Amino acid sequence: MRFTANMQQPDTLRAVLYGMSFLRKHCLVRITDGRFTLISFKESLGQSATQIWAHLELADIFSEIQIGSLDNDHINMELNLDHFVRALKSCTSSTDTVKVKLAKRGRIPYLVVSVDGPSYTSIKQEIPIKVIRENVLEGIAEPTIPNPDVSLELYRQVRSVLRICDRYRNLTKHITLAANRAGELRIAIQNDDVTVEATWTNLTLMLSGDSQEEDDESQQEVDKETLYSVVVNADELFDTLRISYASRRIIFCISDRFTLMLHVLLAGLDDHSYVSYYIPSLTL
Incomplete structure (x- = not known):
């Protein structure tokens, strides 16, 4: 060899x-x-x-x-x-x-x-x-997940998301992420001691196939406000987001109550080189 x-x-x-x-x-x-x-x-x-x-x-x-x-x-x-x-x-x-x-x-x-x-x-x-x-x-393969319900692209906002996750992980073991097709991302914790939420708006929506295409205009408006969410381990989310220091942008892809996938495009390289994190949603 x-x-x-x-x-x-x-x-x-x-x-x-x-x-x-x-x-x-x-x-x-x-x-x-x-x-x-x-x-x-x-x-x-x-x-x-x-x-x-x-x-x-x-x-x-x-x-x-x-x-x-x-x-x-x-x-x-x-x-x-x-x-x-x-x-x-x-x-x-x-x-x-x-x-x-x-x-x-x-x-x-x-x-x-x-x-x-x-x-x-x-x-x-x-x-x-x-x-x-x-x-x-032979048995090792990349996870197969459903088409994301919503995918949002983050640039400079990733660092502020990282800071919020660092704060939240000192308060709880689990974090809820929710996003909609209006370009809104929410990160929240809720337990017996504290309830707190941070929100980012006007994020870039990434379209992916037929899952985000609707024929009826009124239904589109409803879908834009619908939140899709996952619950993940707070420490693992924070450690995952540390890759942001090597990224030029990160796409948050949420399959409702199933998986959070982070698609990381790397600084200095084209889109053919990337890192994907697959974080299953927890059932509490």
């Missing part, structure tokens, strides 16, 4: 890995068909298990790529996110050259990250990995 490449976007990749690491410390890396995919979920997928799927164009992140394996040039490995982030922190300047390659010491496989700068010699860090055969992953 062989993989060597020069890294073109170390800061972007580090930000993605760092954002993912708040929820999980290990992830699966798949290199296949021109894609660099990062997958993170609990080993036992339950109702409350948030999944993360980061789909990055291989050519957006790497150059001078060489790939070879007995699994049709597909490479799968598991690694520790903190170790990968720490290795990429060695890159401190845009003039640094970052190279990655797979290597072995005895029978132990590693992902080697080398950073070369104009004013210092090469810094090499070895990240232990677990190589996974392609047939082992």
Whole structure:
């Protein structure tokens, strides 16, 4: 098995890995068909298990790529996110050259990250990995969810949402998110001790298929005000939103009482590279 490449976007990749690491410390890396995919979920997928799927164009992140394996040039490995982030922190300047390659010491496989700068010699860090055969992953697939009832696009508002979630998670274990097609997003908590709500308005509505198309004009007006909601773990929502520091915009997609999906478009990359968070709605 062989993989060597020069890294073109170390800061972007580090930000993605760092954002993912708040929820999980290990992830699966798949290199296949021109894609660099990062997958993170609990080993036992339950109702409350948030999944993360980061789909990055291989050519957006790497150059001078060489790939070879007995699994049709597909490479799968598991690694520790903190170790990968720490290795990429060695890159401190845009003039640094970052190279990655797979290597072995005895029978132990590693992902080697080398950073070369104009004013210092090469810094090499070895990240232990677990190589996974392609047939082992046959049961792993991205979640299938219904068409969202409402999808709202956030730009600068994401940071204020993050701050509100940080406050709310100190007051409760669960947060309710609700949105409508008038461009309104509400985040609320309600328990025996406190009831509080924050609202954002005039957000951009993203249309998706027939679910948001109505023939009757009066019905459209009713639908615009209808709220669709999910209840999620407060800490997990806050940790998920930390990816905002690597994003240029985030789309909140709500399937009523089923799933919150955050579609994160990354700074410095086109729309073909993105991260999707799937957060199931809780039944309390």
